Amino acid sequence: MMKLFEQNSASWVRYSDYEWRDAEDGHSYLVPAAGAEPRPYDPLATGEQMVLDALEVGGLLFRHQPENEIKAAMREFACKYGLLGIMTALPTTARFMEINHVVLPKNDFIRDLTMPVEDYIHLFFPFGKPDLQSTEDENRFSTEDKYEVALFLTYEGYPQAQIMSFMRDYGERYEWQAKVFRDWAFTMATSFLYYEDKDKVDEHTLDIYRQGMAAFDENAPTYHIALLDKPTMVWDFHSLLLAIKMLLSMMLTDEEHPLRLCRQCHKAFISRSPNTKFCSQDCKKKYNAEQMRRRS
Ligand SMILES: [Zn+2]
Structure with missing residues (x-):
């Protein structure tokens, strides 16, 4: 199934531990635990298992399991793979820090479709405002944490916002993660049941299935061509969310397995x-x- 990814690796960061914390805005956020250490890893190396694990979290939401159980599963998922990177996945470009403006396609998370960078970032840093040095056309994040400095060096050339989503104070709220995981489980179930039920149900029901799949669009990862020993497509995910979405799409359309x-x-x-x-x-x-x- 991984033909499109054959030559590929990606890099993401997971901390050694995560915890849920309630913010003053009334939302609950999953953040790296105090003292946890960040480690870069390649999420594509265990891509199939990651998608199955994500679908399991989504399944809990789908079956309306108790919130504490779902939160525990989301935390466990983060300990294995890191946070989803919702901050870079939502805007039309992950390089919004560089253009000093956030533009969002129509989405189910945020109503305003354009936002000042600082307001947008604040949605993911509810406990500590990041130290931004802003000029008229660019924002730069600065830090003295030794791990965060190391991450900036490791990910030089990556979109600034992606590196910021690896920072210690970056968090993702429960409701938004829940929506992402639930949508994946829904997409999987819809695509599976459509073919299971195809001969058993009426055209109206099949049409509902088809419409359900149509909602699975939003942003897609970008790519570039790298001149390695031969020209090679390289995917630029910039978020774990888009990597999982892409892998899930490949797995859903894999006829052999x-x-x-x-x-x-x-x-x-x-x-x-x-x-x-x-x-x-x-x-x-x-x-x-x-x-x-x-x-x-
Ligand atoms: Zn079973």
Whole structure:
């Protein structure tokens, strides 16, 4: 499935620990825990597992599980992969610091479609205003934290906003993350059920499925061509969110190893043969035992 990514790697930052903190604006934010250390890693190296883990968090939302359980799953996800990078994923360009203006496509998160940079950034730094040195046409972030300085050196040339989303005070609010994870689970379920139900339901229901998929547009990652030993497409994700979205799209359209929902536990899994209905032998046994019990 990874043909488009064959030559690819990406880089993202995860801290060793995260915690939920309530801000004065009434929202709950997931932020790096005090004293946690940042580490860059390649999220594409374990891309499939990351998508499955994201779908599992989304599944909890889908099934209306208690908020504390969902928050624990989101924290665990962040400890494995870092935060989603919603700040750079939403605007039309991740380089908004460089042009000193934020432009957003129509979205479900923020109503204003253009914003001053400082107001926008404040939505992701609710506990400590970042130290911005602003000139008329550029904003520069400055820090004395040794880890943050190291991150600026490591990611030289990346959009300034992407590096800022690796900072210690950067956080993402619960409701926004919930929407992202829920949408992924919804997209996966819609695409799976459409083909499962195709012959069983009426045209009106199928149309609702199709409309559900149409909502999965928003921003896409950009790319450039790098002249390596041969010309190579390199994806510029600038957020974990767009990387996961792209990987999920690839996995949904993979005919050989399709993504499926387990008939027993309802978790997403990658099917190694076209007719597999269960994520594991265990689920298959449980399902068959239940069917037997029902029949007797
Ligand atoms: Zn299962």
